[in-house]
Amino acid sequence: MRSSRLRYLAAAAAPLIFLAGCSPESADEGSDDAAATSSPGDDAAATSAAPNGDLADVGVDTEGEAPALTWDGEPFAEGDLPFVAGSTEARTLTEGDGEEVADTHEVRVRYLTVNGTTGEQLVSTFENDEAVTLDLTDETLFPAFRDQLPGTMVGDELLLAIPAADAFGEAGNEQLGVGPTDTMLFYMVVEDTGEPLTEAQGEEVEPEEGLPTVTMGDTGPEIDVEGVEAPDQLITQPLIRGEGPEVVAGQSIRVHYTGVKLSDGEVFDSSWERGEPTEFPIGVGQVIVGWDEGLVGQTVGSRVLLVIPAEEAYGEAPEETEGETAAPGNELAGEDLVFVVDILGAS
Structure with a gap:
């Protein structure tokens, strides 16, 4: 498999990317202003204009097909732009009565965001009935989410105003339409929360006959392939069916896995x-075909047995011709593979 830390920047991934700022490693450590892009409390004026606008005047219009932000009761873009926050602000519109969010949780949310400078709506997960999962221990998330979401409840509806200094910083994010001084406004609904999974959880499934047998040990699954025939095509067999959302192509998934040669x-x-689990994008050609085809559509919390023919793994073994040495390939080329995968999260 390829690097477990590959990231895929695509339209399908944009909702989550909007919630992640610059990591400490990406900041210019030699710059005097580097702290302005990484520390919420440091001189917000370094990357923001003078404050303009009150979050109390921002509302949400829910009359249309999808929610939209308003300013003084009018469409946001018709307000006294630019809307500029001097520091991160939060306001609860509706209080939920579900589980309380902890700072170690994963939180599933729907949201929309508006650029306070232009009034343009940048992303809305409501329009496609999507949601994203935020790991509040992930230090690349905007500090506002790591600071403001703990203590909220499932069912809460929130407004957040995040100045440039607490978001993308002086660099902005041109690809996402966010300038270096732009305040971002979010409407967010907390849909679910809980501690991150460490193993599959859900309903056990009786596997089909003739497949490898799986026994869980202290260091993960023990996979017995004795007597198993080579597959003609990919075999995907859930062993535990999780109760989480379905994995969608373009998401990044967090998994535990073991692979053996058939x-x-x-x-x-x-x-x-x-x-420790590993994380990678799925359904976008960054991993072997058997993973892309076998894991997309499975649910978070599932344990999945994959029996993958060589052509959907690392390909057929290179052919040797008389008098010539075959070109080197992956050491697993030509091998049918068996994986047991626990899907711990998808975002």
């Missing part, structure tokens, strides 16, 4: 043995 049962890779 030919001899040898383990060639295991995140369980390394002691």
Whole structure:
């Protein structure tokens, strides 16, 4: 498999990317103004104009097909632009009565965001009935979410105004339409919350006969392939069906997995043995075909057995011609592979 830390910047991934600012490593450590892009309390004026606008005057119009922000009761873009916040502000519109969000939780939210300078709506997950999952321990999230979401309740509806200094900083984000001094306004609905999964949870499923057998041990699954025939096509067998949302192509998923060769049962890779899950984009060609096709459509919390023919893994073994040495390829080329995958999260 390719690097577990690859990120895929695509339209399908944009809702989550909007919630992540510059990581500490990406800031210019040699710049005197670097702190302005990483510390919420430091001189917001360095990346923001003078405050203009009151979050109390911002509302949400829910009469249309999808929510839209208003300013003094009018469409946001018709307000006294630019809307500029001097510091991060939050306001609860509706109080929920569900579980309280903790700072170690993953939070599933729907949201829309508006550029306070232009009045333009940048992203709305409501229009496609989508949601995103935020890991509040992820330090690349906007500080506003890590600071403001803990203590809220499932069902809460929030407004947030986030100045440039607490979002993308002086660099802005041209690709997403956010300038270096732009305040971002969010309307957010908290839909679910909970501690991140560490293993599959859900309803056990009786597997079809003739497949590898799986027994969970102290260091993950033990996979017995004795007597299993080579597959003609990809086999996807849920062993536990999770109760979370379906995995969608373009998302980044967090998983635990173990892979063995069908030919001899040898383990060639295991995140369980390394002691931590791995994360990568799915359904976008960044991993082997068997993973893209086998995991998209499965639900978060599931444990999935994949039996993958060589052509959907690392390809057929390179052919040797007389008098010539075959070109080097992946050491697993030509091997049918078996994986057990726990889907712990998708965002």
